[in-house]
Amino acid sequence: MSHVVILSGPSGAGKSSVAEALAQRYDRTVHLETDLLFRAIRMGHIHPMQPESDRQNRMIARAAARAASAFAQDLFAVFIDGVIGPHLLPIYVDELKVAAVPVHFVLLLPSVEESIRRVTPRAADRRMIDAEHRELHRQFAGHGEFAGCIIDNTAMTAEETADVVMESCGRGDCLVYTPV
Known part of the structure; x- marks a missing residue:
């Protein structure tokens, strides 16, 4: 059975x-x-952290969900990764309903220090990365209650985190949509 995580x-x-x-x-x-998908926008791209990027961010959510739906309908397991705020989750769920597959939402949330440590080798401007990460972490950590599950993977490898994701999804802990 296919599914979307x-x-x-x-x-x-x-x-x-x-x-x-x-x-x-x-x-x-x-x-x-x-x-x-964000990089595919050549002219008119707005950095997704900017307040005026909301329309663009919602469009990317729809595009990603529609692509995932097409693959899931052809019996692929689909893993979507991105900085996806809980406010965008309803867009994903609405677009994925046509696929009639279970949808899981997993928030990976290592400590802010670990997140910054991991991304620093990829970063051009350390000060901007620090500020952006602290703000993103604050938004995710402070969001309170939302659908899906949160996994603190500060001290885990990718394989260990994948194990926890599989176990959590298998138990239904991260389930945000079940087809009727």
């Missing part, structure tokens, strides 16, 4: 590494990185 969290949370580790565990898988 949405992996969210700040940069450096391990979303892409965990999605790859999960994708290696199934026969038919797709790893959709929302970053690729």
